[in-house]
Amino acid sequence: MSTPLVIGSVAYDPKVVTIWEGFRGFLRERGIETDFVLYSNYERQVEDLLANRIDLAWNSPLAWVRADRLARARGLTVVPLFMRDSDRELRSAVVTRAGSGAETLSDLRGKRVGVGAVDSPQSTLIPLSYLRSQGLVPGEDFEVVRFDVGVGLHGDHVGGERDAVIALREGSVDAACVLDANLIVFSQEGTVPSGYLSVLGQTEPFDHCMMTTAPGADPEAVATLNDAFLAMSYADPTVRRLLDLEGLKQWLPGRTENYAALERAVDETGFYDAEGNITADDYRP
Amino acid sequence: MTIDLEDLALDEGGHILLERALAGLRPGEQLEVRGRSGGLSLMLGAWARSHGHRLLPAADRPMPAADRLSSDELSDGPSLVLEKGAAHDQRWSGAVRAGEPGGVLPRADRTWGLAARGALVEAGGPKLDVAWVERDHVWADIAPTLYARAAASQWDPNTIIDWTPPSGVPDDIEDAVVQIMTYLVENEQAALMIPARMLGTLHPHYREVMQLLASQVADEARHVEIFTRRALLTRGQMGRSGADGRESLQTLLNEPDFTLASFLLSVLGEGTFVDLLKFIHDFAPDRVTADVTRLAARDEARHVAFGVAHTAYIAHSDPAFLGRLRGAVERRHEALRDTAGLNQSVFDGLVLLAAGSWEPAAIRRGWEAVQGLQRRMDEGRRRRLAAIGFPDGEAAELSALHTKNFM
Numbered sequence: 120m121s122t123p124l125v126i127g128s129v130a131y132d133p134k135v136v137t138i139w140e141g142f143r144g145f146l147r148e149r150g151i152e153t154d155f156v157l158y159s160n161y162e163r164q165v166e167d168l169l170a171n172r173i174d175l176a177w178n179s180p181l182a183w184v185r186a187d188r189l190a191r192a193r194g195l196t197v198v199p200l201f202m203r204d205s206d207r208e209l210r211s212a213v214v215t216r217a218g219s220g221a222e223t224l225s226d227l228r229g230k231r232v233g234v235g236a237v238d239s240p241q242s243t244l245i246p247l248s249y250l251r252s253q254g255l256v257p258g259e260d261f262e263v264v265r266f267d268v269g270v271g272l273h274g275d276h277v278g279g280e281r282d283a284v285i286a287l288r289e290g291s292v293d294a295a296c297v298l299d300a301n302l303i304v305f306s307q308e309g310t311v312p313s314g315y316l317s318v319l320g321q322t323e324p325f326d327h328c329m330m331t332t333a334p335g336a337d338p339e340a341v342a343t344l345n346d347a348f349l350a351m352s353y354a355d356p357t358v359r360r361l362l363d364l365e366g367l368k369q370w371l372p373g374r375t376e377n378y379a380a381l382e383r384a385v386d387e388t389g390f391y392d393a394e395g396n397i398t399a400d401d402y403r404p
Numbered sequence: 405m406t407i408d409l410e411d412l413a414l415d416e417g418g419h420i421l422l423e424r425a426l427a428g429l430r431p432g433e434q435l436e437v438r439g440r441s442g443g444l445s446l447m448l449g450a451w452a453r454s455h456g457h458r459l460l461p462a463a464d465r466p467m468p469a470a471d472r473l474s475s476d477e478l479s480d481g482p483s484l485v486l487e488k489g490a491a492h493d494q495r496w497s498g499a500v501r502a503g504e505p506g507g508v509l510p511r512a513d514r515t516w517g518l519a520a521r522g523a524l525v526e527a528g529g530p531k532l533d534v535a536w537v538e539r540d541h542v543w544a545d546i547a548p549t550l551y552a553r554a555a556a557s558q559w560d561p562n563t564i565i566d567w568t569p570p571s572g573v574p575d576d577i578e579d580a581v582v583q584i585m586t587y588l589v590e591n592e593q594a595a596l597m598i599p600a601r602m603l604g605t606l607h608p609h610y611r612e613v614m615q616l617l618a619s620q621v622a623d624e625a626r627h628v629e630i631f632t633r634r635a636l637l638t639r640g641q642m643g644r645s646g647a648d649g650r651e652s653l654q655t656l657l658n659e660p661d662f663t664l665a666s667f668l669l670s671v672l673g674e675g676t677f678v679d680l681l682k683f684i685h686d687f688a689p690d691r692v693t694a695d696v697t698r699l700a701a702r703d704e705a706r707h708v709a710f711g712v713a714h715t716a717y718i719a720h721s722d723p724a725f726l727g728r729l730r731g732a733v734e735r736r737h738e739a740l741r742d743t744a745g746l747n748q749s750v751f752d753g754l755v756l757l758a759a760g761s762w763e764p765a766a767i768r769r770g771w772e773a774v775q776g777l778q779r780r781m782d783e784g785r786r787r788r789l790a791a792i793g794f795p796d797g798e799a800a801e802l803s804a805l806h807t808k809n810f811m
Contacts, residue, residue, distance in 0.1 A: 204489075205453045208461070212446055300450035302443055306415035313416035318443040324461075353456070354494035356528025368456035368491040 123152035124340050126330075127164045127173040130157040131275035134364050141361040151347055160271025160404035161238075162397065165189065168197065171335035175200065175344070179273035180240050180381050181390075183329045187375075188395030195334035199373030200341070201348050205366050208324035208377070211246045212302060215294045216287060217317040224253050224320045231262045233283030233292035237402050238390070239274025240325070240381050242283065246296035248384035249322040264292050271404030277301065284310055294319065326377035405429065409439030414447040422486070426457070431490040434460075436483060445484055456491030459484065498527035503609055512537045512609030521609055535605040536662050540721060544713035547612040550706055554619035557706075559699060561630050569638050570690030576762065577689050578638055580753035584684060585635035585693075586643035587750045589628055591677065591811040592700075594653040595707075596624035598669050602662055616710055623703040630696040637692060646747035652809035655736045663718055663725075664732040670711025671788050672733070673811040674704045679781045680810055687758045687773070712788050719793040726793055730802060737805040746808045781810070 128139055139155040146153050156173055158164040161182040168176040169189045178186060183199065190197045213232070215221045221230075232250070235242030243265065247257045257263045266283045269276025283295040284305050297305070299321075306313045330348070332341050348370045351358045362368060385391050390399045407425040412418045418441065425435055437448060449459040503509045505522030514531040516523075536542045573581070599617040608614050635642050656673065659665040681701035688694035719725045751774070756762075759770030782803050789799035 204456065208449065208453070208459075210446055210449060212443065214443075217442070298450075299446040300454060302447055303415045303450060313413055314442070316443070318446060321446055324449075352494065353491050354497045356498060356526070359495065360528055366454070368489060368494075 121152055121340070122337075123154045124174040124336070124344055125172075126153055126155045127167060127176040128155055128157055129161050129164055129177070129179070129272060129275065130159065131269065131272045138361055138364050141358075141364075145351075145358055145361065146344070146347055149347055151344055153344070161185075161273050162271065162404045165395075168331060168333045169193070169195070171333045174333050174336040174341070176331045176333070178329050178331045179275065180325070180327050180329065180378055181238060181244070181273045181385070183331055183375070184378060184381055184385055185391050185395045186331050188391060188393060190334060190395075192394035193334075197334060198332040198341075199375050200330040200332055200345050201370045202326065202329050202373050203365065203367035204369045204371050206327035206329070207371065209241060209327055210299045210324055211241050211249070211296055211322045212299060212318045213246055213250065213294055213296055213320045214284075214287070214302070214316040214318055217315060219293070219317070221293065221317075221319060224250065224255060227255060227261050227294050227319070229261065230293035231264050231291070232257075233264045233266060233286045233295040235265075235274055235279030235283060235296070236267045236270050236272070236276070237265060237399065238270060238272075238404070239279060240384070241274050241298040241327075242280040242296045243274070244384040244388065244390065245322055245325055245380050248380060248387055249320065251387060253320060270402070277304070281305065281310055284316075287311075288315070323380055324377060325380045326374065329373050329375075331373075405434070406436040406438060409437065409441065409444070411441050412439065413441035413444070414451050418447075419451055422451070426486070426488050426492075429488045431488050431493060433488050435486045435488065437486055438484070448484055448486070452486055452489075456489035458487045458489065460487060495526060496524070499524050500527070501525070508539050508543060508610055510539045512539075512607040514607070516609065518608060521611055532607065534607045536602070536610075537607045539610065540718055541662055542606060542610050542613050542714070544613075544710060544717045546713040547610075547616050547710060550710050550713075551612050551616040551619060554616060554623070554703075554706055557702070558619075558622070559626070561626050561633070564699065565630065565692060565695045567633065567637070567692065570692060573638075573689045574761075577756065577760070579643075580756045581689065581693055582635050582639060582641070583643035583749050583753045584757065585631045586645065587649065587747060588631040588700075589635070589642075590645055590650065590653065591673075592624050592627040592631060594656055594811065595669060595674060596621055596628065598656060598665055599624075601657075602665065606662070613714075620707050620710075623707070627700045627703070630700065634692050634696050644747070644749060646749070648743040649747045649750070649809050651743050652740055652807045653811060655739045655807075656811070658739075659732065659736075661732075663715060664728065666711045667715045667729055668732060668736060669811075670707050671715055671792070672785055672806050674711070675708045675784055675788050676781045676806065676810045678704045678708060679777060679784055683754070683773070683777045684757065687760070689757065689760070708788070712791055716792045723793065729792070730794075730798070733802050733805050736807065740807055740809075744808075746810065 128135055135157060143153050143155060161179050164176050165182050165186045167173050168186055186197045213224065221227065234247060237243060250257060255261055266279040268278030268282060280297050280301055284297060286292045287295040288311055302316065305311055351370055353359055353362055353368045392398045405425060407421060409418045409421055429435060452459045502516040502519045502523050502525050503521050514537060516525050517529055517532045519525045599620045603614060603617045606614055656669055659668055678701050681697040681704065685694050685697040688697065754774050755767065755770040758773035759766040785803035785806060786799040789802055790796060794802065
């Protein structure tokens, strides 16, 4: 039996076990041995990836940014392997209460803006960078009110984002930053009524999760695994169950060009330094 | 193709119109979406992503700097173009029909799960953990008719019977009634548990059998109620339960095979019971006793009809099956060889009921009436066994092996 490839994944939800158990069995039936290791946060997963303790990491976009920086600083390479179709071209929105009087982003000057967890790309880092690009400096032109839920999960836990919207509903903030998909979710689950939120601005599209290979991973084994993932078909009922749980219809080749906005946000906030060290002083994953 | 959502947002049902429009397209074809609800392009992008479609990139279409709720400047709409993905078609590509709604197949597929007969079933999902998946093991052509009859014949014990306690029934006769009712309750409980257990292991493709068994369970539940109420009507206390009677009923519960259990319970047991209930009805000392036995006998006759029809259905297609039926009767007889059979107090109670008094001449008449009952029971069993396909001689032989406990 060949040495199994070990995949790291962050356990942001109990379904993560079902998903990776499922993929492990699916791949085994195709002669590909894998195992998986679950992490409580992305930082340790990335550190283990760079130390070659795991062969692949199912990374958040922020974890990709850090892995890439750590690798470059050490003269190593991490490879972006594949991502979900649903990881492409996400947007975040800055929303306020409809009828609040705020018409444009500049109306947020002097106001309070609710965001998700400190390490959430979609509801904190990228939208705050977007606001900065629109001439509104976080902490100077408006107050940032953070909702730190699931810190270390890089925003995979929707709780912080939801709390920001609840705060908006209850009037303790004047605007909130949310992922486009959650505009629908928060309305469907009843956090806010339909039509309650008004969109003041939206970010450029950005990409999300990425399967990342370790610098020392066996390229041949990785290529075989890559082919197997890209070949998964939504028409196959055994794998469809897993794809539904993981929220995709199709695995697509990895790409990194849409991480530019996040890279910029990381630099602006000093979340990581250029070598990939954690430099955000109030971040405790 | 173009769709105009007007001011309907995707978080208030707009997606239903999108899905309807996309249903007419092939994967890769495009749908232009117009609308003026706030955040439309954002929500559309997110919705498309999660459903395997694609909102064409902004470079390919005009985009505003921001969407605004209730903003009239979007009335004429930015051009939003969706490209249909393949996910929906892929999900249903391996789907099959769970048979046809109007008929049953020789074999039901466990992977259909609980899907309605004739439904289009998406591949995947849990297999149904049921044992009985073959038509010949469970079916009878009369099942739909019997179910319809059962559904039309339900009754409410509380209103159909006048529960006024009878007056003038001698104490000794009331003793006999209480004992007989106690005996009937334990038999009805067995008759309830057996179809209930069959129900849980039957593929719902054989829907009419499932429905019929369910109505049978409901019937027996009512019988348990009415016999209990009659037993408690004047004294508030039940009679005795003999170990041998329970032993006899246990052998019914021990039969795991659908058809053999149906045969032992309905053809032989309940068939015999119908005669017993008629006997009690005929000699009932009060109206309540007469009513409860009449109503129960009517239901039991349906159960017997299904048991006979189902067993005959199999035996006619496979005459060798008669050998298995015979084996079941012999096994049960063997298991009960060392038991006395009917609880003596039940037997004596029946004699007393028919006698109506303690006069020696009356007791003799009662005795003869019970002898007559046993002959009718035997004749009935032989008739049903012959209907299933047993030659007369063998039918008589098997009838004689039936439990003395009647059920």
